[in-house]
Amino acid sequence: MPDGEIRKAGFGDYVGENLGKINAIEQQGIRVTESLPDGLGCWQTRSVRLGLNGVRGDDVNGSQYGS
Secondary structure (H helix, E strand, O other), X not given: OOOOOOOOOOOOOEEOOOOEEEEEXXXXXXXXXXXXXXXXXXXXXXXXXXXXXXXXXXXXOOOEEOO
């Protein structure tokens, strides 16, 4: 749960609620690999890019989110 504080994060650090690990820091955003429960007792992994202010994010399949 967010506590309203800003913290520095870097390559290899964990962020977010889905065990997200920072894989790369790029000009367009931060690449994160997340592990999500699939509801069947297993975990699925996905890679996403968290866009910076004014930059649109996407997942590895090209689906876009944010604005």
